[in-house]
Every structure is written in structure tokens, then in C-alpha cells.
Amino acid sequence: MGPHPAVADVRRAVRLSLADLTAGDLVLVACSGGADSLALAAGVAFAAPRAGLRAGLLTVDHGLQEGSARQAAAVAGLPLGLDPVEVLTVSVGTRGGPENAARQARYAALSEAAGRLGAAAVLLGHTRDDQAETVLMRLSRGSGTRSLAGMPAASGIYRRPLLELGRATTVAACAALGLTPWEDPHNLDGRYTRVRVRQRLLPALEEELGPGIAEALARTATLCRDDADALDAWAGEAYVRADLSDSALSDIPEVVLAVPELEGLPAAVRRRVLRRAAVAAGAPPGTLSAAHIMRVDCLVTGWKGQQRIELPGGIGAVRRYGTLIFAVTR
Known part of the structure; x- marks a missing residue:
């Protein structure tokens, strides 16, 4: 008799995600001990060796609650047969709020470990439910198409094999394998936006729609x-x-765009060009909002002799003689 259907689904998803890797490559699972990452770790422990791959586990201790080190050690001690196994202890700052700060610290630690260990991929346990929560949160902020695209199945070294599976599948897989998931207290804390979306908004939408x-x-x-x-x-x-820029003229990043080349573009394309120019000039992508780009867009579509548009990172955008110039303000 074959494995439980949920276990089979997880293993199949992992196998498909790793299909392009070369025998002998190292893959690492980021595992918190929750149902999603625990089911993923078990799936990798089964599928990776059969594909000729080495598989290890990373767990991050954020140090944000009592007993976090003990929980990280428990995850590291899971008898899954993964090697190497490491606990990554991080210091979480405050920039961008607690959720964002923890995310930044976590990804920095995972990336460092992957580089140090020579991993070909780091697997994350995000599921279809996580994707739905992400889309809802970004929709509430008036995000554009790229942002509403949610989390990619693969981005650089990171892969999300379970994006096509629901959370119910990972819970069922853990139960079938005799694995007891850990419930992070933060996942029940209504102070966090994602928790409120998960516990209140999505159930309300399901009930009403x-x-x-x-x-x-x-x-x-x-x-x-x-x-x-x-x-x-x-x-x-x-x-x-x-692009009319000439980087040879200055050591300071400066982007110059020809306005006539922009005027005939559809708005969705033109604003992407403007955003790319602002980032190339030094504006931090994370703080460059749609409102900033809309103001710059008016220099193309509603030109009335406006003054320079100030952008994050000390970057300014100004129109001069049929060009848009993005540069550090002086």
C-alpha cells in the first residue's frame, strides 16, 4: 500500500521542485517546526536522496519569545535523516515593524548559511494559503500587478514547492507520518496583520462568498x-x-530618459520604466511607492513646468529639455 495521499502530494511537489538540480547538489530546508515546513522537511528527506541529492535542514531562532532556543534545538534534533543541520540565531531589529524585521533577519541568515554550505537551493514551506493571505494583504494596500503576483515558486536560491498545496494537506501529511507540528504563538497573536487575515478575514470571506x-x-x-x-x-x-545615460561622465549614478520615447507607451509599461530608472539612480525599491511613480509620471503626461520630484534615498526626478533626469539631489 502506498503512502497517505497528503504525504504523496508533498513528496510529488518536492520532486518536481528539485527536478532541475544535479546529482550531488545540496538542498536545505528552512524548518520552523510548524506543519508546513515540517511536512516539507519530511518530503525532502524522502525525495532528495532518491534524486541523488544531499539534503540538510536550517532552523532560525529569532529570540523573540521565551523558549525559542529550546524549540530551535528540538527542530534540529528531529530524526529525519537530514545532514547538515544548523540552528541559526539571529538578532531582530525594529525597522519596518516586527514582521518585516523578523523576515529580513531570517532571510539574511538563510542566505549566509546557504552560501557558506554551498547549497544549490533553500526550500521554504509556504503553501497556497500563505499565497492567498499575501495577495489579500497587498490588495488592501492598493498594490499593482507585480505585487499581487504574490510569492514566486522560485526566486534565486529560494524555492517554494508547496505553493500549489493547501495547509490542510501539510497538516494531514504530518499526522500520517506521526510528526507533531509546533504552533508558533505568534501565529495566534492578533497584533500581526497576517494573523488577522488568516483567523478573521479569510474565514469571513469563505462564509459570505x-x-x-x-x-x-x-x-x-x-x-x-x-x-x-x-x-x-x-x-x-x-x-x-x-536610456540616454552616460555613466562615463560621472561617478554618481544618474539616469537620463528621453521623454519622446516614453510618451507613447501604455501607462503600465511607462511607469515600470520610470520605477526602474529611479531604482537605478539609487532610490531604495522597498520605499519607492506607486504614489512616487505617479508623481514622476506627471512629468511625462502632464508637463506644466513642475519642480523636481523628491524620491526616497535622496533621489530627485526633474524634466529638462525633453529628458527626465534621475539623480542624487544636490
């Missing part, structure tokens, strides 16, 4: 990603045509 909301939101993310990829490719070509 019917079942299948998480699947529909995840499907929306996939469609938005396809659209965003196409628009980004178009914007990349347009950027090359509009």
Missing part, C-alpha cells in the same frame, strides 16, 4: 505574475530605447 477563496486568490496571483512578467519584459525593452 462560499468555499474556494484561497484557491481563487492563489490563482489570481498566478495570472498576475504572467501579466507582470510580460509587462516587465516590454518595459525592459522600452528602457533600453529611452
Whole structure:
């Protein structure tokens, strides 16, 4: 008799995610001990050796609650047969709020460990439910197509094999394998936006609109990603045509775009070009909002002799003689 259907689903998802790797490559699972990452770790422990891959485990101790070191040690001691296994202790700051600060510290630690250990991939346990929560949170902020695309299945060294599976599948897989997931107290703390979306908003939508909301939101993310990829490719070509910059003239990043090349572009493409120019000039992507880009866009579509537009990172955008100049303000 074969494995439980949930276990089979997880193993299949892992196998597909790792299919392009070379025998002997090292893959690392980021595991908190929750149902999602625990099911993923068990799936990797089964599938990776059968694909000729080495598999290890990383768990991050954020130090944000009493007993966190003990929980990290318990995860590291799981008898899954993964090697190497490391506990990564991080210091969480305050920038961007507690959720964002913890995320930044976690990814920095995972990236450092992956580089040090020579890993070909780091696997994350995000599921379809996480994707739905992400889309809802970003939708509430008035985000654009790229942001609504949610979390990618693969980005650089990171991979998310379980994005097509629901949280119920990972819970069932753990139960079938005799694994007891750990419930992070933060996952029950209503002070966090994602917790409120998970505990209140999604259930309310399911009750009022019917079942299948998480699947529909995840499907929306996939469609938005396809659209965003196409628009980004178009914007990349347009950027090359509009770019008049000459980096040889200055050591200070400065981007110059030809306004006539921008005027005929669809708004979705033009604003992507403007965002790319602002980032290239030094504006931090994380603080560069749609409102900033809309103001810069008015220098193209509603030119009335406006003054320089101030952008994050001390960058300014100004129109002069048929060009848009993005540079550090002096």
C-alpha cells in the first residue's frame, strides 16, 4: 500500500521542485517546526536522496519569545535523516515593524548559511494559503500587478514547492507520518496583520462568498505574475530605447530618459520604466511607492513646468529639455 495521499502530494511537489538540480547538489530546508515546513522537511528527506541529492535542514531562532532556543534545538534534533543541520540565531531589529524585521533577519541568515554550505537551493514551506493571505494583504494596500503576483515558486536560491498545496494537506501529511507540528504563538497573536487575515478575514470571506477563496486568490496571483512578467519584459525593452545615460561622465549614478520615447507607451509599461530608472539612480525599491511613480509620471503626461520630484534615498526626478533626469539631489 502506498503512502497517505497528503504525504504523496508533498513528496510529488518536492520532486518536481528539485527536478532541475544535479546529482550531488545540496538542498536545505528552512524548518520552523510548524506543519508546513515540517511536512516539507519530511518530503525532502524522502525525495532528495532518491534524486541523488544531499539534503540538510536550517532552523532560525529569532529570540523573540521565551523558549525559542529550546524549540530551535528540538527542530534540529528531529530524526529525519537530514545532514547538515544548523540552528541559526539571529538578532531582530525594529525597522519596518516586527514582521518585516523578523523576515529580513531570517532571510539574511538563510542566505549566509546557504552560501557558506554551498547549497544549490533553500526550500521554504509556504503553501497556497500563505499565497492567498499575501495577495489579500497587498490588495488592501492598493498594490499593482507585480505585487499581487504574490510569492514566486522560485526566486534565486529560494524555492517554494508547496505553493500549489493547501495547509490542510501539510497538516494531514504530518499526522500520517506521526510528526507533531509546533504552533508558533505568534501565529495566534492578533497584533500581526497576517494573523488577522488568516483567523478573521479569510474565514469571513469563505462564509459570505462560499468555499474556494484561497484557491481563487492563489490563482489570481498566478495570472498576475504572467501579466507582470510580460509587462516587465516590454518595459525592459522600452528602457533600453529611452536610456540616454552616460555613466562615463560621472561617478554618481544618474539616469537620463528621453521623454519622446516614453510618451507613447501604455501607462503600465511607462511607469515600470520610470520605477526602474529611479531604482537605478539609487532610490531604495522597498520605499519607492506607486504614489512616487505617479508623481514622476506627471512629468511625462502632464508637463506644466513642475519642480523636481523628491524620491526616497535622496533621489530627485526633474524634466529638462525633453529628458527626465534621475539623480542624487544636490
